[in-house]
Amino acid sequence: MTALLDLDVAVEAGNWSDSEQEAITGAVKAALLAAAEDGALWDEEDEKSLLDQVGLIEISVTLSDDASVRELNRDYRGKDAPTNVLSFAALESDEDASDFAMAPDMPLMLGDIVIARETCEREALEQNKPLLHHLIHLSVHGTLHLVGYDHMVDDEAEHMEQLERHILAGMGIDDPYAPIEDQDVETGQ
Template identity: 50%
Template sequence: MQVAVEFSPLPKPSQLEQWFSVVLAAHPNDQRTEMTVRFVEEDESRTLNHTYRGKDSSTNVLSFPFEAPPGVPLPLLGDLIISPHVVEREALEQHKPLINHFAHMVIHGTLHLMGYDHIEDDEAEEMEALERQLLAQLDIPDPYALDAP
């Protein structure tokens, strides 16, 4: 866990590990078991989002998959960059507990690292269904429900 932001409360490392573990348990054949989570200010999020996605705005979570050199097996999944100020704003707007939204963003971002996407409707349905399932294991309500707490 890397912290490059003035924000409190951030999730504890044990919470990050729990959320990450739920995703790994759903993918038992995936040998990649390590990742970095970096919490950043909105300006860093905006710069990275602009540089790598062509979008000139900060965002909640960015996923950067690790690409191992051919023939070099490493357990690295990649990096998540999370802007807690954006996550907090979204949680307030969506009337969700902040910690639940952090959990959702970590799970969402980790699924991106594993190759899931939501560009096409069928991909989005698959990814969101898995997110719902994994969050339910943590007793977190469906984040996509219109009346989610």
């Protein structure tokens, strides 16, 4: 991927450190590179990823809190509860990539990612992992959603999780899907 990345990371609410913001930025970049290599947003006509055809990619990451994410989750997904990360993709699939037409100097706007601080802290504690590693994982996960990956069916979920593992391993982060030490694999407790 040779495109420049215009990444806007904004703190809306919560206590987000500079090092967390930098790590999230690195995670988004790593996810985009891996997704391009994996053929995300594949354009059949040009036989390459849309990510390799543009000069500039735009993504917005909002670092927020449970209250804001709960409202977004309710309004856009019909789930009245906070969640760890939400992604709002501008393009939904490879079909959108093949049909996507833009001027050569126009940026490719991939979408928005919103991360909830309290949910991430709680999950990291429950999963006995460093908060920073969890935030990086969720940033990778959210970015992959922006470029068309999903986990609604088993095959797609397996592929997305494998790509996440690959990206995170490259960043020195353990498998986020491995069972937690001393946790029963069947019950999750």
